[in-house]
Amino acid sequence: MPTRIALVTRPAVGGIRRHLHTLISGLQQAGWEPFLLAPPDFVLEGLSVPLYPMTFSLRQNPPEHIRTVFQLSRRLQACAPQLVHAHGLWAALLTAPAAWRAQLPFVFTLHNLVPRLSAPQRLFFQWAAKRAGRIIAVSEAVAHSAEAAGIPSQWMEVIPNGIDPTPFLQLPSRREARAQLGLPLERPLVASIGRLSKEKGFDVLLAAARQLAMRAVPPLVVIAGDGPERESLVQQASSLENVRLLGPLPSVEPLYAAADIVVIPSREEGQGIVAIEAMFARKAIVATAVGGLMETLDRGRYGRLVPPEDSTALAEAIETLLGDPALREHSIEAAFQRAMALYTADRMIARHLTLYRELLPKKIFC
The missing domain is CATH 3.40.50.2000 (Glycogen Phosphorylase B;)
Incomplete structure (x- = not known):
């Protein structure tokens, strides 16, 4: 039995x-x-x-x-x-x-x-x-x-x-993923995924996106998810040409494939499943130094950590990684191996x- x-x-x-x-x-x-x-x-x-x-x-x-x-x-x-x-x-x-x-x-x-x-x-x-x-x-x-x-x-x-890492080991190409999501091919793309709730800090990411919009080549900041803060975030993003709110996606894998960087701007986090997904997807990560995120990323060895609520530090970390492809690649493979061993x-x-x-x-x- x-x-x-x-x-x-x-x-x-x-x-x-x-x-x-x-x-x-x-x-x-x-x-x-x-x-x-x-x-x-x-x-x-x-x-x-x-x-x-x-x-x-x-x-x-x-x-x-x-x-x-x-x-x-x-x-x-x-x-x-x-x-x-x-x-x-x-x-x-x-x-x-x-x-x-x-x-x-x-x-x-x-x-x-x-x-x-x-x-x-x-x-x-x-x-x-x-x-x-x-x-x-x-x-x-x-x-x-x-x-x-x-x-x-x-x-x-x-x-x-x-x-299960399998879906993240079989991602579509960057070109296919961006075409599927209706996103421009050549523009730098920052992705963030999660429940649109206060503790996830997406309002801080939008504040960082406002600062990044003043750069010569502003990256496109794409947020996927749904939740109680969605209407407020839509209003905040309405004046930002470099932000797209995609709502809930049937599958998140194309967004990981499309992204140059994954950002996790949480105010608090028990562990951080999005960080694990990004590690399996071999994507560079910028995250806040809160809760379980610090463990998942081993206090910054496998992703850049910034203070929570600090939109300027978040914008600077994003800009630094986007401007240095070698730096982005530095910890990706080690992070993938860590995810395979632990997560x-x-x-x-x-x-x-x-x-x-x-x-x-x-x-x-x-």
């Missing part, structure tokens, strides 16, 4: 959703039987995975959260998994008491930096952590933020996100399976 594992998530976009897609696909290939406890509209394209719809409140409403805990508990008892894995801090806080009531092994992953918690939230976080067999952090920065909230480091294991989906899946087997009763594998 395949091992059944319940994966619990609240409404999630971006990195968590992509992580779940990769993890579930890997578990299915390994012969496990994963299923989701998630909002009813939670869809992972291209995957066939059972979804048991859950109602998660996004408000700070204790009575609603208590109802969710009991709903989760009933679901877990009815579905009878051998293991429960929650994704994200707030999903973990709600799942911990449900898994405890169902007497099931429980693990959770912190995908983002743990925010400053109120005293009651901090106590509940510590209680939930004690119920977990293990806590996974996607970077040392995330693990350190959990330690600052009172979680002992020995309870945590850092397992970085991993992705593949296969490695991530293998480390999860090892951890799961440590938590499950031995008789399951007999």
Whole structure:
């Protein structure tokens, strides 16, 4: 009989959703039987995975959260998994008491930096952590933020996100990619990809683009993605002839192929999947020195790091790399090798399976 594992998530976009897609696909290939406890509209394209719809409140409403805990508990008892894995801090806080009531092994992953918690939230976080067999952090920065909230480091294991490198090893040519996206062939191109939310810092990139527009040959700054800041960013970019907002793309690979530089202007970042994609795509990177980005890029060995919120430093780093092709090429191959060693989906899946087997009763594998 395949091992059944319940994966619990609240409404999630971006990195968590992509992580779940990769993890579930890997578990299915390994012969496990994963299923989701998630909002009813939670869809992972291209995957066939059972979804048991859950109602998660996004408000700070204790009575609603208590109802969710009991709903989760009933679901877990009815579905009878051998293991429960929650994704994200707030999903973990709600799942911990449900898994405890169902007497099931429980693990959770912190995908983002743990925010400053109120005293009651901090106590509940510590209680939930004690119920977990293990806590996974996607970077040392995330693990350190959990330690600052009172979680002992020995309870945590850092397992970085991993992705399938194959699409980035088979990119179209620069000419084909730019033609596909309707972008000029000869103009220097700076690409940035992600959820259009405040923490991703795209407004800072637009401020840098305004400075770059005054150069003799201003690069084209192309931003792909969607999110709550989209309307504001469109307004900010309306007066900038060197900026294009492409919206969400069905596939990001053509933009990587088209780009000369990939920029990650985040204000905060748990790890930085875009940086990993750029490393696999063999693209030079400019990023902010925040959170897990500093680990992914090894504190600047595999990409230029600038302070967050500093549009001038960002513009200068972009201009420096665009003006020096040899400098761009200097760390690209080493960054690619680093990504192959640390950030593949296969490695991530293998480390999860090892951890799961440590938590499950031995008789399951007999």
